[in-house]
Amino acid sequence: MLDSILQFDLDLFKILNNNWHSPFLDWLLPLWRDKYFWIPAYILLTAWLLLRYRLKGLWCLLALVICVGLTDTLSHRVIKKQVQRPRPCKVLNQDAGEIRLLIKCGSGYSFTSNHAANHFGIATFLFFLFFGKAPRWRWILFLWAASISYAQVYVGVHYPLDVFAGAILGFLVGWSVAWVFRSKIGFPDQIPTA
Template identity: 45%
Template sequence: MLESILKQDLRLFFHINGQWHNAVLDYILPLAREPYMWAPLYLFLALFVTINYRWKGFWWILFFLLCFALADQSSLYIKQAFGRVRPCRDPIVSHYARILVGYCPTSGSFTSNHAANHFALATFCFLTLKSALGRYTWLFFLWAALVGYAQVYVGVHYPLDVAGGAVLGIFIGLLSGSFFQRRIRLEPEQTS
């Protein structure tokens, strides 16, 4: 059963990485996974909550960072436990893969930290900012999915790595976002 799943994972990897590509995506997707592309969004959110919610905004930032740290460290722990080799480091797969980044990390492949981190933050933002942003909060998941897809596209992760990271991230985002909503909850400061 596991062998069949891994074969399908490899097959999907080669579709995403080797067949479903074009020059525009070859330019955009390596950039989408870089911190300088997504950091401005998260800095904007920090300013947004600080300006609109004052002290509760600072608590939101603290929980946001805690959510990120939990997802990142949990994913690193799982990587060490599984020890799956990345496609860009696999002696056989790397000869057939398109590696679109200059550096292939030496850490394990399962789970994707990028996917875990971004899905954790997407879930946290969805739960805590839904009252302020309404239906647009679903865009956080679209952003996380784009970053996860880019990890496979550039050749540093398999699809199963991204799916595992997404599940881990959503779980951590649910825990931290639900706790924040029960204990603090963003509400505009009352002015007297």
């Protein structure tokens, strides 16, 4: 059964990485999945939380840091070290056309994707933290996280199963942190100032 799942994962990887590409996405997705590309968005989010909620926004930022710390630690230090799945860019032959590698191949293991876990953790935390506020726009957070996760497969550094598992991990951690935050502290508008 595991062999069938891994074969399906490899076949899907080859479709997403080798067949579904374009010059525009070849340019965009290496940037899109780069953590430094999102620094301006993180700065804007930080500024918005601090300006909108002031001291209360610090609680939100602390919870976000905890969320990303948990997803990153669980993915990188626990799951990857136990599973030890090599990255596709380490085992597939680029010269034989098995993979299109658009960025430098990472040095660590592949399962689970930290990018997927971290971004789905952020998206899920914010989605549930602001539950009831901007209900239509909150879904964009998951589209954002999914697009970054897809980019990991597109550029050749993760298999689809890696990003899917990372997304599940991120969702569970983000939901858990948001649940604790909301049950112990409340919505940002309800956070006590003292």
